[in-house]
Amino acid sequence: MTITSAMPKARKRPTRTRTKRVSSLPAIKLSQLPPSHIDLRDPLHAVLVCEDCKTLVPITGMQGKVQKLVPHHTGKADEAAAIRCRSSNRRIEFDMTIPEWRQALADAVTEASSRQGTTVLPKAFSxxxxxxxxxxxxxxxxxxxxxxxxxxxxxxxTDKNRRTMPAGDAPTESLAAPLTTLHPKSPDR
Ligand SMILES: [Zn+2]
Known part of the structure; x- marks a missing residue:
């Protein structure tokens, strides 16, 4: 098969979703999420845990005007049913700078490590x-x-009481043991 100019050539597709569609749900404010649910270490590949499906979802439009969660499914890719998450295309409000997020994350880690364990008592029976x-x-x-x-x-x-012997030393409900030595005689003598 020869390639002719009439044959359609596959268009180079963008590697990221660039839909203008925006979810009607209210924007997610970064300050309202646990810092550990946000990953801004690489700002161009920012990721956060979607509140709805609890999976890590990339944030798109980091260099544009509007930042959104990419359209995504609720379950694990290639395993769960392809159900679109309602937080797809949801806008993200960057009400926190990256240094502020780093600080919040560090504070959360310090707070978690300083938490005191409570003494767990065994379940009481009475x-x-x-x-x-x-x-x-x-x-x-x-x-x-x-x-x-x-x-x-x-x-x-108690120890003293244990050491005192009872008055009778013979068992009451059995034959008395012979106290004299027995010498059986042979019958032919
Ligand atoms: Zn989701």
């Missing part, structure tokens, strides 16, 4: 168990020593 577990969780080393000192005299009394 009010008594609950009190015991709470007391155990709150107890310090000094408190434990004091607790042991407090019960020490009761432990000593």
């Amino acid at each position: 009010p008594q168990t609950d009190r015991t577990l709470r007391a155990r969780a709150e107890r310090t080393l000094a408190g434990r020593v004091a607790d042991w000192d407090a019960v020490l005299h009761r432990v000593a009394a």
Whole structure:
């Protein structure tokens, strides 16, 4: 097959969506998103997490007047059904500069790392168990020593009671064991 000038030549298509259409939904304000849901590290390839479908969606028009989310589907490409996300072509309001976003992200990371974990107590079975577990969780080393000192005299009394033997030493419900040594004689003597 020879190529003639009459044959249509594929038009070079733009690599990015350049539709003028804009979503009727209100614009997304960057300041209202968690900083970690925005990625402005490479401003020409800015990305944010779409509020509707929770996927990373590129922002188009970074060098133009209007910035929008590109038209996109709700699910994962090539896997989920091709359902158009309602936030397609949604306008983005840059009410935050890139340095401001960097600062907000850094603050969020610092805040997250300084967060204190709460002591998780085992599930209580009864009010008594609950009190015991709470007391155990709150107890310090000094408190434990004091607790042991407090019960020490009761432990000593129990030990003393254990050492005293009961009055009768013979079992009551079995044959008495012979106390004299038995010497059986052979019958032929
Ligand atoms: Zn979406």
